[in-house]
Structures are given as C-alpha cells and as structure tokens.
Amino acid sequence: MHVGADYTPIRIIHRIWGENMDLISKWLLKFELNANLVKYLSIFIMILFIAFVCIVANFITKKVVIRIITHIVRKNNFQWGNIIVERKVFRKLSHVVPAIIIFQFASTFTTFEYLIQKGATIYIILTGLMVFNSLLDAINDIYQTHDISKIKPIKGYLQVVKIIVITFGIIFVIAILMDESPLILLSGIGALSAVFMLIFKDSLLGLVAGVQLSNNDMVRVGDWIEIPKYGADGDVIDISLNTVKVQNFDKTITMVPSYALISDSFKNWRGMQTSGGRRIKRSLFIDTNSISFCTEEMIERFNSIDYLTDYITKKEREIEEYNIQHEINRSITVNGRALTNIGVFREYIRNYLKNHSGINQDMSLMVRQLAPSENGLPIEIYAFSNDIRWAVYESIQGDIFDHLFAVAPQFGLRLFQNPTGHDLKTLMSESNENIPLKEREQ
Structure with missing residues (x-):
C-alpha cells in the first residue's frame, strides 16, 4: 500500500469524487436527458467542484496559513522574517497550491489529462521562479542590513544566479512544451554559446566588472564619484550586475554601466571623505x-596687526642685520633686502x-x-x-x-x-x- 501516493487529502477527495461520478451521471439520466448532455453536465459540475476546491485551498493558504506565519514573524520581531514577508515570498508560494490541485484532478478529464498536467506543471515552474526571485531579493535585503554590504555588495552575484536559474527554468518549460528531455536542450546550449554571449554581453561584462570592483574595493555604495563622460557627479546608491546607480547632487539619477568603471577613468572622493x-x-x-616695497608708515601699521606683530619684528631685525653685515646703502630702495x-x-x-x-x-x-x-x-x-x-x-x-x-x-x-x-x-x-x-x- 502506497500511503504517500494514495492517501493524501487531494487523492482521497479525488477518489471519493471519482466513485460518485457515475452516481451523478445516473442521477442526471433520471431526468431523461440526452446522454451527451449528461456527459457535459457532469464535466461542468466537476469543473465547478475543482474550482471550488482551489478557491477554498487558496483562501485557507492566504487568509489562514500566511496570516499565522506573518503574526509569528511580527510577534517575535525576526528582522529576516519581516524582510521575507515584505518580499511576499510566502504569498507567491501559495499560488502553487491551486496548480497542484488541478494537476491531481487532471486524470478526471481523460481526453485533456495530458494538456492539463502539462499546463499545471508549467505554471508551477513559473511560480517557483517568481518565489526564487523574491527569495534572492530578500537575501539581498537581509545582507544590506549589515555594514559589510557597503564594502562587498552581492546584488550583482545574486542577479547572475537569477539569470542562470531563470534560463534553466525556461529550458524546462520549452522541454515540456516540446515533449523532449531537458538534457537534449541543454546539450544544444554549446552550439548556441555564441548567441548567448551576444544576448548576455552586458551581463557578462557587468559580472566581470563587479568582481573587479569588489575585489579591488574601487567603489562602494555611499561613495561620491564623478564620471564626466556620463554626466555623473554624486553618491552611489546602488550597484547591480549591469549598472551603477548614481544620485547626482541635483537629485537626478544617472545609470552608469558597471564595466564603464573598469574601462574608463572616474574620480572617487572616498579618500577625501575618510580623511x-x-x-x-x-x-x-x-x-x-x-x-x-613697504614704507616706514606701512611697516608701523602692519606691526599693529595681531597676526603680523611677531613676523614684522623678526623680519625687521633679520633684514637690518643682513644690510649692516653687507654694508648695504639703503638710500636707494632697491639695494639690499626690504619688505x-x-x-x-x-x-x-x-x-x-x-x-x-x-x-x-x-x-x-x-x-x-x-x-x-x-x-x-x-x-x-x-x-x-x-x-x-x-x-x-x-x-x-x-x-x-x-x-x-x-x-x-x-x-x-x-x-x-x-x-x-x-x-x-x-x-x-x-x-x-x-x-x-x-x-x-x-
């Protein structure tokens, strides 16, 4: 007996409903309805029942389960939990429940079973990609709560992971639509590498630039940078895979390609800020x-200025000693030394x-x-x-x-x-x- 396979709540409902499908058909035939009409009415009732189950499951998931999780997170004041809730990770994950129910009931519709299962599977994969995307955003938000995020940002790396996962997700969806193994499509990626290099050129350049910027500590979030070529002069507010976002002092935003900070020169005022x-x-x-030259009257006036008193006294003595030592004729102004x-x-x-x-x-x-x-x-x-x-x-x-x-x-x-x-x-x-x-x- 396969307990996990045959006695799940959905399977039990499915079995009960399947056993009663014939009874419903027989009950409808009592009204002397056409056999084809009875068949279509049974299917329609089945669709209404599945829709009802999906609505109830979705309601329970969102209004009960997610609220309980949110309440626990808020009550215990988990910072990371709050961020996950704000990114709606659990809410997006709840969309999988109706798809699983539809997938389980697909066998009820023998003619369209394969198409329904295929559609439900594709929906589950796409929902999983959305959940994974939100989860990575939450991880980045959690990381940014620490001071090290300004020195070693990980947003660019997370975006690379997103691209890889989304690429594989799309390959699986295409494989399902084509009824082919994903391995066959993956084996063809080598032949399409040149095309991928062209499509993801900016992302690849951004990834390389992000690694160099991070390892060499060339720019951080919060740095004041100046890039005349792009008209950027302000504070760095975000560093992503492809771009560096700079908020200029006039509050405008300039988007600078990440690789431009490697290929072109720019000025970082961090040294001034830390000095x-x-x-x-x-x-x-x-x-x-x-x-x-200073006249006697000017020297007398300068000597009364606080910041010059010591200087004038010292300099006058030094000049007088020099002129006497060298027997300078001071009757002519240009001779000797003078202020x-x-x-x-x-x-x-x-x-x-x-x-x-x-x-x-x-x-x-x-x-x-x-x-x-x-x-x-x-x-x-x-x-x-x-x-x-x-x-x-x-x-x-x-x-x-x-x-x-x-x-x-x-x-x-x-x-x-x-x-x-x-x-x-x-x-x-x-x-x-x-x-x-x-x-x-x-």
Whole structure:
C-alpha cells in the first residue's frame, strides 16, 4: 500500500469524487436527458467542484496559513522574517497550491489529462521562479542590513544566479512544451554559446566588472564619484550586475554601466571623505601695479596687526642685520633686502589660516604665488577644511575669501578684475572733470 501516493487529502477527495461520478451521471439520466448532455453536465459540475476546491485551498493558504506565519514573524520581531514577508515570498508560494490541485484532478478529464498536467506543471515552474526571485531579493535585503554590504555588495552575484536559474527554468518549460528531455536542450546550449554571449554581453561584462570592483574595493555604495563622460557627479546608491546607480547632487539619477568603471577613468572622493578634510584650492588675483616695497608708515601699521606683530619684528631685525653685515646703502630702495606689501600679505594669510577654526591644521597648508598672467599675480590658498560636509565647507571657504577681499586694500594691494561698466563710467567722469569748462561746452 502506497500511503504517500494514495492517501493524501487531494487523492482521497479525488477518489471519493471519482466513485460518485457515475452516481451523478445516473442521477442526471433520471431526468431523461440526452446522454451527451449528461456527459457535459457532469464535466461542468466537476469543473465547478475543482474550482471550488482551489478557491477554498487558496483562501485557507492566504487568509489562514500566511496570516499565522506573518503574526509569528511580527510577534517575535525576526528582522529576516519581516524582510521575507515584505518580499511576499510566502504569498507567491501559495499560488502553487491551486496548480497542484488541478494537476491531481487532471486524470478526471481523460481526453485533456495530458494538456492539463502539462499546463499545471508549467505554471508551477513559473511560480517557483517568481518565489526564487523574491527569495534572492530578500537575501539581498537581509545582507544590506549589515555594514559589510557597503564594502562587498552581492546584488550583482545574486542577479547572475537569477539569470542562470531563470534560463534553466525556461529550458524546462520549452522541454515540456516540446515533449523532449531537458538534457537534449541543454546539450544544444554549446552550439548556441555564441548567441548567448551576444544576448548576455552586458551581463557578462557587468559580472566581470563587479568582481573587479569588489575585489579591488574601487567603489562602494555611499561613495561620491564623478564620471564626466556620463554626466555623473554624486553618491552611489546602488550597484547591480549591469549598472551603477548614481544620485547626482541635483537629485537626478544617472545609470552608469558597471564595466564603464573598469574601462574608463572616474574620480572617487572616498579618500577625501575618510580623511576628515576637504581641500580648499582657490586664488586671489593681485593687480601687479599695486605691488611695492613697504614704507616706514606701512611697516608701523602692519606691526599693529595681531597676526603680523611677531613676523614684522623678526623680519625687521633679520633684514637690518643682513644690510649692516653687507654694508648695504639703503638710500636707494632697491639695494639690499626690504619688505614688500605682497610678501607681508602672504604671511598674513598664512597666519590667518593657522588660527582659523574651520581649517584642519594637521593637513597641508600653503599660501603660494603662481605664475603671473594677464589677470595679475595669483596668490593661491591651498588648505583643507576640518568639515567635509558640502554646505559647511562652502561656508568656511566663503568666510575666508570674504575676509581676504576686504583686507587686501589695507596692504596697499588692489585685486584684479576686468573693467566693468562702473569703472569706465568713473574713468570718463574723472576725465571730464579735468577738461576746462569752455572746452567741455564746445
């Protein structure tokens, strides 16, 4: 006696119904109905009965079993369980129950038994693929709850598994439809490898790129990357098999092929983010006509500035000793050594930055001259803020240059800019004032 095969609940119902099919047919014949009509009515009643059983089984599965499972998961606060429930793994799995019932009752319809079983089998396979797909998504969600997911994402690998399983599932469905063994179709895959290489080219390239990106730790979720070729400049929010999703700072989304991060160059700002400092690299352009040697009056004024007192005292002593030692004739300004307003200004900027609360003092700090150009003499500030947040960084940088723009005239220096309409208007007004009244009237 095959208990597992013959005494399942569905088999018992099937047997009871099969034993009573003849009784129903005989009962319908009492109404003196046509034999063919009785046959069709019996089949129709059987279909209604199967539909009723499927509806009841589906109701019990979804409204009772799944609710009990969900209640247990919620009550015990299983994080992984909650994720599986949210991905509707059990709900999709419940769709298999009606298909199994239809498969078991297929023998009732002798003529269409094979087609019904074939259709039910295909439905079960497709449902299984959906369940497997949701289960892999749940696994990825569970993995992302751990910090290692940002360093070693597995979404790309799971997508590869999805492709493989779905491919095999489709092969089994085709084999069922063609009444052939799946092994025969699998043996033909070798001949179709070139076609598969073409179809899954992006996926294969993405897989290779994903492995290299992960092993070399080139990019992580949360990294700020910049790829000018693709117009991407923002934070990485997702790394999948084929694409890297970047949310730009204007909140737009750019999809970059994974293999592009291997084949093309890109900038990753992670080093800046982890260093604790963000670089400030900007220049002031000084009008070279305003650069001069410091006069006694200027030195006296500079000596009263807090950030320059020690520097002026030390530098004056050093220059005086040098000039006396080398018997320099200071009646001519160019002889010997002397302070310049641009040199004092650079020292002021350096000391100002060293005492600024927004500058990281443990990182590089320079104030340097660049090569002069048609726009004047660039004085470049090279330093790092101690806060990498964009808004705070811009505020620190803005405060520094606000101050320097305002303080430059105190050193007798003029900042260079191309003439504006206001400058030309002022120049014309001054020229007109120097022309005698009679000549202006003429």
